[in-house]
Amino acid sequence: MTDSNPSPRTMLSKIWSDHVVAQEPESPAVLYIDLHLIHEVTSPQAFAGLREAGRQVRRPDKTFATMDHSTPTLALDLNLVNKMAAAQVRQLAKNCKEFGVTLYDLQSDRRGIVHVIGAELGLTQPGMLIVCGDSHTSTHGAFGALAFGIGTSEVEHVLATQCLLQTKQNSFEVRVEGKMDPGVTAKDIILAVMAKIGVDGGNGHVIEYTGPAIRALDMEQRMTICNMTIEAGARAGMIAPDDTTFEYLAGREYAPSGKAWDAAIDHWRQVATDEGASFDRRVTLDAGELEPMITYGTNPSMGMPLGDRIPTLDQFSDVDQRQSVEKALKYMDLEPGQSLLGHEIDVVFIGSCTNSRITDLRLAAGILDGRKVAEGLRMLVVPGSQSVKRQAEAEGLHEIFLKAGAEWREAGCSMCLAMNGDELEAGQYGVSTSNRNYEGRQGKGGRTFLASPLTAAASAVRGAITDPRTLL
Amino acid sequence: MEKFRKLTSHVVPLAEKDVDTDQIIPARFLTVIDKLGLGEHLFEDWRNLADGSPNPEFVLNRPEVQGAQILLAGSNFGCGSSREHAPWALMDWGVRAVISTSFADIFRNNSLKNGLLPVIVEAEAHKELFGIVAQDPQAEVTIDLVSQTVSFGNGHAVNFPMDPFAKLSLLEGVDQLGYLLSMEGKIAAYEASHDGS
Numbered sequence: 001m002t003d004s005n006p007s008p009r010t011m012l013s014k015i016w017s018d019h020v021v022a023q024e025p026e027s028p029a030v031l032y033i034d035l036h037l038i039h040e041v042t043s044p045q046a047f048a049g050l051r052e053a054g055r056q057v058r059r060p061d062k063t064f065a066t067m068d069h070s071t072p073t074l075a076l077d078l079n080l081v082n083k084m085a086a087a088q089v090r091q092l093a094k095n096c097k098e099f100g101v102t103l104y105d106l107q108s109d110r111r112g113i114v115h116v117i118g119a120e121l122g123l124t125q126p127g128m129l130i131v132c133g134d135s136h137t138s139t140h141g142a143f144g145a146l147a148f149g150i151g152t153s154e155v156e157h158v159l160a161t162q163c164l165l166q167t168k169q170n171s172f173e174v175r176v177e178g179k180m181d182p183g184v185t186a187k188d189i190i191l192a193v194m195a196k197i198g199v200d201g202g203n204g205h206v207i208e209y210t211g212p213a214i215r216a217l218d219m220e221q222r223m224t225i226c227n228m229t230i231e232a233g234a235r236a237g238m239i240a241p242d243d244t245t246f247e248y249l250a251g252r253e254y255a256p257s258g259k260a261w262d263a264a265i266d267h268w269r270q271v272a273t274d275e276g277a278s279f280d281r282r283v284t285l286d287a288g289e290l291e292p293m294i295t296y297g298t299n300p301s302m303g304m305p306l307g308d309r310i311p312t313l314d315q316f317s318d319v320d321q322r323q324s325v326e327k328a329l330k331y332m333d334l335e336p337g338q339s340l341l342g343h344e345i346d347v348v349f350i351g352s353c354t355n356s357r358i359t360d361l362r363l364a365a366g367i368l369d370g371r372k373v374a375e376g377l378r379m380l381v382v383p384g385s386q387s388v389k390r391q392a393e394a395e396g397l398h399e400i401f402l403k404a405g406a407e408w409r410e411a412g413c414s415m416c417l418a419m420n421g422d423e424l425e426a427g428q429y430g431v432s433t434s435n436r437n438y439e440g441r442q443g444k445g446g447r448t449f450l451a452s453p454l455t456a457a458a459s460a461v462r463g464a465i466t467d468p469r470t471l472l
Numbered sequence: 473m474e475k476f477r478k479l480t481s482h483v484v485p486l487a488e489k490d491v492d493t494d495q496i497i498p499a500r501f502l503t504v505i506d507k508l509g510l511g512e513h514l515f516e517d518w519r520n521l522a523d524g525s526p527n528p529e530f531v532l533n534r535p536e537v538q539g540a541q542i543l544l545a546g547s548n549f550g551c552g553s554s555r556e557h558a559p560w561a562l563m564d565w566g567v568r569a570v571i572s573t574s575f576a577d578i579f580r581n582n583s584l585k586n587g588l589l590p591v592i593v594e595a596e597a598h599k600e601l602f603g604i605v606a607q608d609p610q611a612e613v614t615i616d617l618v619s620q621t622v623s624f625g626n627g628h629a630v631n632f633p634m635d636p637f638a639k640l641s642l643l644e645g646v647d648q649l650g651y652l653l654s655m656e657g658k659i660a661a662y663e664a665s666h667d668g669s
Contacts, residue, residue: 021662022655026636030655032662042555044505058659070503084503091505135554135578151556151582153647161652163659167635169577199490200548203577233551235577299490299551320489320546327488417499417553426522436552438494440517 008274010171011238012206015146015271019129021163028165034128036158037114038065038101040092041419042133046156047095057099059162064123065096066104068113070419073382073409076106081420099159110253112385112411115139115353119223120387122252126241126268131158136353136435137236138229142222143249144241144271146206149230170280172205172234176213178288183469185363186221187355187433187452189213190228191293191303192285199301202234205281208273209239213287219248220357227354228435231300240272292468294340295437295450297328302437306455306467312336331439332447340449340465345429348379348406348460349442350453352416352434356384358391360433360453365397367457367471368404374463379406380422382414406460418443431459474587475645479568480614481541485605486531491545492552493579497561499553510557511564532565536609544601544613545572550579559583569615571622573598584638585648591615591622597630617642 022030036059043065050057057063067089072080078089089106096103104111110121115136118124124140130147131137133155140147150164158164174193207229214222222239229237246265249255256264291305302325304310310329313336316322329336334343350356350364361383373379381401383389389411392398398408415422416434424430424446433456437448451459454468461471501513518530526533543562549572550558559582562570569589580590593601604611604625613624617639623629641648 022658027651028635028637030652030658032659032666041502045507045556048506069499082503088503088505133554133556135552149554149578151554151578151585153556153582153585153649157649157652160649161655161659162663163652163655165637165648165652199551200574200576203548203574231552233548233576299492320487323487324489417494419499419502436492436494438492438552440498441494444498444500444517445522 008277010277010279011144011208011240011271011273012146012171015127015129016168018127028167030163031129031166033131033158033162033164034062035118035123035130036063037118037130037132037137038063038155039069039114039132039134040067040088041069042152043095043155044088044091045152046133046159047099049156050099050159055160057101057159060100060102062162063101063159064104065092065101066111066114066117067092067106068411069413069417071106071412072420073412073414073422076410078106085420109386112387113353113356113413115227116357116384116388119143119219120252120385122249122255125249125255125264126245127271131164135230136227139223139227139353141226141229141236141238142219143245144238144268146236146238148235169235170205172202172207172281173279173283174207174209175211175282175284176209176287177211177284178213178286179216180213180287180290183292183454183472184287184290185452185454186217186224188290188293189285189287190225191295191300191450192290194228194232194301195293195303196285197232197283199231199299200233202229202232205234206236206238207232207234208279209237214239215242218359219244220359223357224354228300231435241268292452292455294455294465296332296334296340297325298331298437298439299328300435300437300450302328303450306341306465310334310336310338310340341467343429343465345431345449345459345464346377347424347428347430348377348456349382349415349430349432349434350456351380351382351384351414353384353413354435355433355453356382356388358388361388361392361397363453364457365400367454367461367468368406369400371404371461373405373460377460377463379460380409380415381406382409382422383411385411415442417441424448431456431465473585473641473645473647476568476587476589476617476642478614478616478618479541480612482537482610483542483544483601483605483613484531484537484540484567485544485602487546487602489546490548490551493550493555493558494552496550496558497555502555502557507560509564510561511566514561514565539566541566541568542613542615543567543570544605545570547573549575551576554578554582556582556586559586559588563588571598571601584642587642587645589615589617589642591632593622593630593632597622600625
């Protein structure tokens with residue numbers, strides 16, 4: 001190295017500059033994409049664009065597809081979803097065949113939610129630039145990758161050129177000090193971050209999570225945190241790679257092996273933010289002060305510790321925010337100042353790219369073991385991938401769920417966005433481990449409380465919103 | 473992509489902040505494999521009551537906004553899902569520009585790729601615009617992309633920011649894919665120096 005004292009750089013800056021193909025004046029950067037993930041909902045128009053123009057997929061070897069959003073979870077039979085959803089799934093198969101893209105289709109043992117399988121197949125690696133036509137692509141940042149969601153036009157751009165036009169975002173450090181108490185999970189950390197910075201608090205930024213509480217998390221919990229970063233408007237969340245990351249990746253199907261593995265580790269260790277690098281914005285939280293969180297409103301930032309009361313409207317000094325909460329509470333049929341503990345619920349959903357991995361299922365099963373789901377309550381457990389499903393079955397978790405009276409399903413996005421027929425009915429209350437509590441997100445007229453797998457499982461047992469620490 | 477230069481229209485006012493793309497176009501309408509006809513379901517669950525009949529309270533159902541090409545929206549418009557079906561649905565209904573104090577990043581990107589202009593104005597002008605429209609639902613607003621101005625009321629005009637690259641693409645109506653394709657030499661060189669490393 002000629003420069004003995006280079007200025008310290010953030011992980012974002014390093015990965016960004018490693019991927020700049022071109023940067024002309026008054027233009028966005030042309031960035032090279034290492035991994036492009038595809039699913040059935042946001043890709044058909046992009047493939048149609050290629051076909052119309054007679055173009056090919058430039059790098060099918062860097063492009064991987066799966067079907068997850070509108071697939072059935074009762075059984076792997078397309079007759080179980082509506083005709084349009086089935087047609088869209090079949091279109092993906094047709095497109096992948098025509099353009100030579102690897103597809104993990106409905107019958108594949110590697111299929112699952114795109115953000116679950118990317119990691120478990122070892123496709124997601126530190127230092128990479130990863131995109132997918134899906135906002136929760138932020139999940140992959142847990143490995144020290146720069147990963148963000150794109151629209152369908154951009155999916156077409158990447159298919160055709162393996163590149164994307166981007167303007168660099170600002171950097172935002174969210175530091176989490178301390179140590180979590182039992183009963184508190186990564187989901188509670190991210191819901192607390194949301195409540196602190198707001199639903200638009202991350203707009204224009206990429207968030208890097210740092211601090212001892214983040215270092216202590218396993219890869220699946222780190223994915224939960226990065227996954228929900230988009231809910232604050234930040235397109236990407238990142239966590240520096242470390243031994244936890246490398247141990248997770250070792251031996252996975254697409255991870256490097258042999259000599260290439262050693263070289264990769266050397267490279268990956270360089271990815272982390274340098275000591276003393278400056279961020280455009282910083283926020284600090286203390287994990288030791290956190291309690292299990294729950295949302296009360298209709299965006300993920302309207303959340304609070306389980307034991308708190310819903311804020312009263314006079315607590316909001318901003319008029320727009322006050323009106324927004326007022327409208328949300330009307331939709332949720334809840335009162336300002338009300339406690340949510342003991343609030344009766346109809347449905348519990350364990351699943352989604354936020355919380356459907358094996359450790360999430362183990363947490364839920366730990367609560368349900370030897371207990372029953374409350375009478376009249378419907379509980380769906382939807383593993384994030386067929387691989388997670390196999391692992392859970394090998395551990396006997398499915399028997400715990402079934403014995404408790406829950407439904408054990410095939411992998412997919414399911415009730416997170418209710419495209420496949422798994423949905424809340426109008427007026428129903430659900431506690432969900434997913435990422436969005438928007439009006440109607442989980443079914444028209446349905447009302448969602450977002451929470452951790454522990455809180456969701458405990459609430460299923462009692463039939464009402466429950467602090468999981470009472471059942472640990 | 474459709475060209476965008478100058479647009480004069482009355483306005484659809486939608487004051488809610490943090491309007492997410494699930495409201496703009498609910499997920500159950502995303503099973504399409506083309507971009508057509510999504511305007512029919514724009515704000516479907518706000519437009520219709522539980523029994524399926526139109527909600528007379530919702531702004532899109534009011535007679536005075538029919539034919540409007542500008543949506544005046546609350547802050548952080550288009551948050552949440554990356555679905556490009558949101559700008560497709562807005563455009564299919566007839567919207568060509570959205571004015572707000574801020575937009576979610578992915579929605580803004582997607583809009584610019586389709587010729588739907590996201591116009592960011594300061595809070596003061598934003599409030600003034602809502603006031604004008606409340607007083608006269610037929611009040612016309614002009615958005616001029618060349619001069620990057622929004623004019624309303626007695627010749628009052630405010631500037632809005634727009635990155636030069638997106639501006640040029642919109643003025644010419646060219647898809648940004650063309651620019652990327654023109655980078656072929658550099659892309660190949662990047663691949664040659666990185667593949668297998």
